[in-house]
Amino acid sequence: MSFTLARFIFNSGVSTQAASTRKFTTTAIPLAQKSSEELLVVVGGGAAGVFGAIRAKTVAPNLKVVVIEKGKPLSKVKISGGGRCNVTNGHCTDNLILAEHYPRGHKELRGSFFNMHGPVDTMSWFSDHGVKLKIEDDGRVFPVSNSSSSIIDCLMSEATRIGVSLQTGKAVTTASATGGGNFLLKIEKRTINYVENVEADYLLIASGSSQQGYSLAAQLGHSIVDPVPSLFTFKIEDSQLAELSGVTFPKVKAKLKLDNVHSNIPQLTQVGPMLVTHWGFSGPVILRLSAWGARNLFSSGYKGTLVVDFSPDLHIEDVKSILNQHKHRFVKQKVLNSCPSEFGIVKRFWKYILDREGLSEDMLWASISNKSLISVASLLKLCTFKVTGKGQFKDEFVTAGGVPLSEIMLNTMESKLHSHLYFAGEVLNVDGITGGYNFQNSWSGGYIAGTSIGRLAIGAYLQEEVS
Numbered sequence: 001m002s003f004t005l006a007r008f009i010f011n012s013g014v015s016t017q018a019a020s021t022r023k024f025t026t027t028a029i030p031l032a033q034k035s036s037e038e039l040l041v042v043v044g045g046g047a048a049g050v051f052g053a054i055r056a057k058t059v060a061p062n063l064k065v066v067v068i069e070k071g072k073p074l075s076k077v078k079i080s081g082g083g084r085c086n087v088t089n090g091h092c093t094d095n096l097i098l099a100e101h102y103p104r105g106h107k108e109l110r111g112s113f114f115n116m117h118g119p120v121d122t123m124s125w126f127s128d129h130g131v132k133l134k135i136e137d138d139g140r141v142f143p144v145s146n147s148s149s150s151i152i153d154c155l156m157s158e159a160t161r162i163g164v165s166l167q168t169g170k171a172v173t174t175a176s177a178t179g180g181g182n183f184l185l186k187i188e189k190r191t192i193n194y195v196e197n198v199e200a201d202y203l204l205i206a207s208g209s210s211q212q213g214y215s216l217a218a219q220l221g222h223s224i225v226d227p228v229p230s231l232f233t234f235k236i237e238d239s240q241l242a243e244l245s246g247v248t249f250p251k252v253k254a255k256l257k258l259d260n261v262h263s264n265i266p267q268l269t270q271v272g273p274m275l276v277t278h279w280g281f282s283g284p285v286i287l288r289l290s291a292w293g294a295r296n297l298f299s300s301g302y303k304g305t306l307v308v309d310f311s312p313d314l315h316i317e318d319v320k321s322i323l324n325q326h327k328h329r330f331v332k333q334k335v336l337n338s339c340p341s342e343f344g345i346v347k348r349f350w351k352y353i354l355d356r357e358g359l360s361e362d363m364l365w366a367s368i369s370n371k372s373l374i375s376v377a378s379l380l381k382l383c384t385f386k387v388t389g390k391g392q393f394k395d396e397f398v399t400a401g402g403v404p405l406s407e408i409m410l411n412t413m414e415s416k417l418h419s420h421l422y423f424a425g426e427v428l429n430v431d432g433i434t435g436g437y438n439f440q441n442s443w444s445g446g447y448i449a450g451t452s453i454g455r456l457a458i459g460a461y462l463q464e465e466v467s
Helices: 016-020 047-059 075-083 095-099 119-128 149-162 211-219 284-292 294-299 316-329 347-356 370-381 437-466
Strands: 008-012 039-043 064-069 133-135 140-143 165-168 170-177 183-189 194-200 202-205 225-229 234-236 248-257 269-276 280-282 304-309 383-390 399-402 421-423
Touching: 039 047, 039 194, 039 211, 047 064, 047 149, 047 202, 047 437, 064 170, 075 149, 119 133, 119 140, 119 437, 170 211, 183 202, 202 211, 202 437, 211 399, 225 294, 234 284, 248 284, 269 284, 280 284, 280 383, 284 294, 316 370, 347 370, 370 383, 421 437
Parallel strands: 039 064, 039 202, 064 165, 202 421
Antiparallel strands: 008 194, 133 140, 170 183, 183 194, 225 399, 234 280, 234 383, 248 269, 248 304, 269 280, 304 383
């Protein structure tokens, strides 16, 4: 889809004939008419960009809003949460607590950010627009349909209804500020040699973690915190562990130790579910550790030590006591076939613990020495694993880095360097842990930016009407 705008400077294509005969799938605005109509260009058709565009157009119906997306719109929304779309988190109604779920941003987001549009507002918006939502036990919010299509269809339908123009297969490649406070943008089509040069009154960069957004921000004078992966799994050097692939632990306490971190960072200890994979560990606990340790893990080459407590609700002395009592109750049973139920672990993992201690599968409980019992108890409470790398970086996961929050006014999402320049979403140096927090950052940032732009556009329109 392409569009004609009142502020084209020139068009160039494969040939002059191609440029002069190009077709438009949206209503063309004659260059001689509606010249006073203001234009907002949104870079990025993800959650923050589309939501911001909808909000701006809702506040200022006379504002022309165009979203430029080089790929498929809302692609991360489609694949997030295993295709269900984890919209937000429903357990964090206290905004101070909510801010603590952002490794980058937990200090800055304690202010007005979530007060202006928080998780409850997000849930209300989608509910008001026909999407039924549910809050699962861990706080994650999903559409009742369990399909991300419900969220995508809702956003796309609302954008179409209010007149937001979505242009795909294009990218904004350069941006510069004019003396009059507008922005000159070069928009290119990837499939053909075709360029549009546009002058926009407002520019919202919401391009996620793509290089496009970082480049445009840098062209406009902003600094960039180098992006590094966040929310990833751990590769573990342990051939025996690979045999446990698929084993889950409902609750463990895991601590990440890195050679380049000498101070105590509380967030590098996490409690929650963990999963064994073919290459190591995954699950909420690991993903949270990867987020809080993202930069230190990057600088350490993704190498460190993971210390796991598989019985976090039991003291070490309790574990020893349970093992000792079990020994005396089941003296004639094989150790492998009789694991204390209090530990809540599966037989495959119990075998792994025994193997690490060098205990024979055929050994009877009566034959286990007190020293071996103490060693088994220590393994259950302090089991160390060597982290040798990170798992595959999936498209749905996020990055740490981007435009520093110190260069943005969070109550409006406007740049401190240029008026009428706005940012929202992952292009900023904000990232949350798993559980719906990253999408909430996008909804909040998009809403605030769209509201700010819309209000300015209304003021400009009213001033134009008066004059």
